[in-house]
Amino acid sequence: xxSPSDLFQQQQQPSHTAFDLYSRSPLExxxxxxxxxxxxxxxxPIVSPLLHPNSASQRWGGYRQRQCLFSELPVRxxxxxxxxxxxxRRAADGASQFPxxxxxERRRASVSGSPCDWSQDIVRVKRLRVDNILRRxxxxxxxxxxxxxxxxxxxxxxxxxxxxxxEGGEEEEGRRKENREGRRxxxxxxxxxxxxxxxxxxxxQRKVWRAYGEQQLEEEKERGxxxxxxxxxxxxxxxxxxxxxxxxxxxxxxxxxxxxxxxxKRDSSQNGNSEDFPEEPTDLDMExxxxxxxxxxxxxxxxxxxxxxxxxxxxxxALKQELANVVARVIDRVVRLYAESDHSTTxxxxxxxxxxxxxxxxxxxxxxxxxxxxARKPQDKRNSLNQGKHRHPLIPPxxxxxxxxxxxxxxxxxxxxxxxxxLPSCPPNPPPFPLPLLHYTMxxxxxxxxxxxxxxxxxxxxxxxxxxxxxxxxxxPLPPLLAQLNHSLADRGRDEGLRVGGIGGMDGGxxxxxxxxxxxxxxLKKAKLMFFYTRYPSSNTLxxxxxxxxxxxxxxxxxxxxxxxxxxxxxxQMERFARQAAREGLPTSRDRxxxxxxxxxxxxxxxxxxxxxxxxxxxxxxxxxxxxxxxxFFAAIQGGRDTDPCWKxxxxxxxxxxxxxxxxxxxxxxxxxxxxxxx
DNA sequence: CCTAGCCCTG
DNA sequence: CAGGGCTAGG
Numbered sequence: 001x002x003s004p005s006d007l008f009q010q011q012q013q014p015s016h017t018a019f020d021l022y023s024r025s026p027l028e029x030x031x032x033x034x035x036x037x038x039x040x041x042x043x044x045p046i047v048s049p050l051l052h053p054n055s056a057s058q059r060w061g062g063y064r065q066r067q068c069l070f071s072e073l074p075v076r077x078x079x080x081x082x083x084x085x086x087x088x089r090r091a092a093d094g095a096s097q098f099p100x101x102x103x104x105e106r107r108r109a110s111v112s113g114s115p116c117d118w119s120q121d122i123v124r125v126k127r128l129r130v131d132n133i134l135r136r137x138x139x140x141x142x143x144x145x146x147x148x149x150x151x152x153x154x155x156x157x158x159x160x161x162x163x164x165x166x167e168g169g170e171e172e173e174g175r176r177k178e179n180r181e182g183r184r185x186x187x188x189x190x191x192x193x194x195x196x197x198x199x200x201x202x203x204x205q206r207k208v209w210r211a212y213g214e215q216q217l218e219e220e221k222e223r224g225x226x227x228x229x230x231x232x233x234x235x236x237x238x239x240x241x242x243x244x245x246x247x248x249x250x251x252x253x254x255x256x257x258x259x260x261x262x263x264x265k266r267d268s269s270q271n272g273n274s275e276d277f278p279e280e281p282t283d284l285d286m287e288x289x290x291x292x293x294x295x296x297x298x299x300x301x302x303x304x305x306x307x308x309x310x311x312x313x314x315x316x317x318a319l320k321q322e323l324a325n326v327v328a329r330v331i332d333r334v335v336r337l338y339a340e341s342d343h344s345t346t347x348x349x350x351x352x353x354x355x356x357x358x359x360x361x362x363x364x365x366x367x368x369x370x371x372x373x374x375a376r377k378p379q380d381k382r383n384s385l386n387q388g389k390h391r392h393p394l395i396p397p398x399x400x401x402x403x404x405x406x407x408x409x410x411x412x413x414x415x416x417x418x419x420x421x422x423l424p425s426c427p428p429n430p431p432p433f434p435l436p437l438l439h440y441t442m443x444x445x446x447x448x449x450x451x452x453x454x455x456x457x458x459x460x461x462x463x464x465x466x467x468x469x470x471x472x473x474x475x476x477p478l479p480p481l482l483a484q485l486n487h488s489l490a491d492r493g494r495d496e497g498l499r500v501g502g503i504g505g506m507d508g509g510x511x512x513x514x515x516x517x518x519x520x521x522x523x524l525k526k527a528k529l530m531f532f533y534t535r536y537p538s539s540n541t542l543x544x545x546x547x548x549x550x551x552x553x554x555x556x557x558x559x560x561x562x563x564x565x566x567x568x569x570x571x572x573q574m575e576r577f578a579r580q581a582a583r584e585g586l587p588t589s590r591d592r593x594x595x596x597x598x599x600x601x602x603x604x605x606x607x608x609x610x611x612x613x614x615x616x617x618x619x620x621x622x623x624x625x626x627x628x629x630x631x632x633f634f635a636a637i638q639g640g641r642d643t644d645p646c647w648k649x650x651x652x653x654x655x656x657x658x659x660x661x662x663x664x665x666x667x668x669x670x671x672x673x674x675x676x677x678x679x
Numbered sequence: 680c681c682t683a684g685c686c687c688t689g
Numbered sequence: 690c691a692g693g694g695c696t697a698g699g
Contacts, residue, residue, distance in 0.1 A: 536683095560682090561690085561692090564683085564684060565690060567684090
């Protein structure tokens with residue numbers, strides 16, 4: 001088993017139903033904090049495994065190391081917000097289309113001739129650091145500054161010294177002088193070592209920076225040179241953001257370090273415990289920067305164990321904060337770099353990313369305004385236009401699920417698609433768009449072993465998944481994954497009682513939701529919701545959108561049969577209401593066409609059938625398609641064509657061309673939920 | 680021959 | 690919604 005699934009296992013708490021999982025999305029739980037995706041590190045589910053030193057984090061060693069390297073590069077605080085923007089855009093630019101791991105590795109390898117260089121440097125630095133700390137501790141111990149054990153030893157020392165003072169004052173004074181001298185020497189040594197360590201770190205960072213910059217430049221050249229409007233090179237930008245200073249030596253003052261330091265200071269001031277930390281800045285205080293360095297870096301177990309209890313807690317706190325921040329930033333950066341490396345785009349993906357991007361841009365005026373000019377590249381011009389049009393953060397600029405609709409055969413009958421299918425379900429708070437992206441990103445990072453989930457690059461190209469936040473593109477629920485991995489569970493899933501036929505109620509979620517094989521009530525529900533988008537799904541589509549189903553002939557034909565039945569019901573209703581309209585005459589039709597409103601009986605019936613629990617916002621497109629079908633039936637009936645035994649076939653032909661892309665959230669196992677409507 | 684899709688029935 | 694018959698198309 002690869003680590004990803006393990007991580008999921010450790011990370012996820014067992015949940016009763018998929019609905020729980022979906023409804024307990026991080027989006028929802030944090031929806032009150034509008035800016036959290038950018039500034040608040042905590043709630044990323046993906047971060048949590050990192051925060052458990054005993055579990056997943058160990059397995060993340062390699063990753064942590066990378067993260068450490070990234071984090072030490074100059075970063076300004078605002079950069080995070082910018083990253084969020086850029087991340088969104090980049091993601092829309094197709095970030096999700098490639099496995100991130102390969103990029104990271106490629107870049108990593110390209111940083112130096114051999115990857116070992118890095119790790120060896122790091123090891124050296126680490127050793128120096130540990131030495132440093134040990135010496136410092138020793139020094140501190142003698143000074144009685146921190147650590148209870150050290151305090152006691154210190155006091156005993158002092159007692160001894162005082163006892164000696166009674167015997168001979170001069171002798172004592174000399175000894176004290178000696179001590180002072182010794183301490184000074186030691187401090188000097190420490191300083192020197194610190195300088196050396198810093199130097200190495202800088203060198204390391206310089207290497208990284210150079211390598212990345214070069215790599216980026218090369219890539220720029222390859223794809224036709226850097227942007228002409230003076231846009232910063234992304235690679236350089238990545239590591240010099242906000243510093244305006246190419247010199248990596250400024251790397252020692254970025255947020256990572258100051259943050260680590262901040263924590264320590266805050267803690268000491270909170271405790272008011274001057275024994276733990278010196279109040280006035282000393283040379284040692286400077287070393288906290290060094291401490292920051294290794295807060296930013298990985299903390300090896302030995303170091304962890306060496307710290308005493310209270311420090312542990314502080315470190316744990318600081319580490320958590322730091323890790324969360326760093327991970328978020330690193331992911332953002334990697335994604336951005338990664339997206340940047342993708343410049344071959346199909347028209348379709350261009351369209352998709354434009355919609356997603358504009359949506360992202362429209363997601364919050366604050367965020368949109370925070371988007372630095374640097375990030376606005378020429379290719380985003382149209383996005384900017386879009387952004388201008390759809391400035392309101394609550395209003396998505398366009399329903400991305402519709403862009404690929406072929407022109408309907410009777411375009412005149414279809415009113416312009418100006419409605420917002422998800423408008424009612426748009427969140428009152430700015431949608432935390434980076435989260436789904438993060439999730440997907442991390443899935444890309446770690447999903448290789450979860451190949452059963454078709455969340456790979458090609459499957460995300462035309463996806464309006466950002467749009468679908470209300471249906472919670474959170475991590476795939478664990479149960480299906482487990483079920484896929486766990487044969488006994490899957491076997492149980494095959495039990496007759498858990499199959500669709502044997503179950504009545506499914507709306508509250510069912511224990512059999514994700515048992516890996518066969519189709520569950522949840523699958524049925526999902527299929528019905530999918531029908532809102534696609535009336536004629538191919539078996540490939542079905543496989544794509546039911547990743548937790550083990551497909552065989554039987555299951556496939558059952559699913560196809562379901563859709564066949566859905567169509568049947570659909571057409572029956574259309575015909576029925578068309579006939580009724582033909583009988584009764586058109587209702588006060590200003591435009592002399594049959595309209596299908598959401599208040600109509602027909603709509604109610606359709607909604608009742610495909611969306612029984614009414615927890616899903618029926619997309620406008622479905623209403624439009626239904627309306628078109630209704631008109632076609634109506635026209636055929638009025639024209640007397642219904643005498644032809646095959647008269648429906650032409651209508652079917654029309655309708656089957658009106659399938660629209662299914663939202664990405666349907667790719668996740670389980671049932672997509674319009675959670676917003678549930679609130 | 681297989682499959683998708685429609686139709687009919689229960 | 691499932692089962693079965695039927696047909697068209699690959």
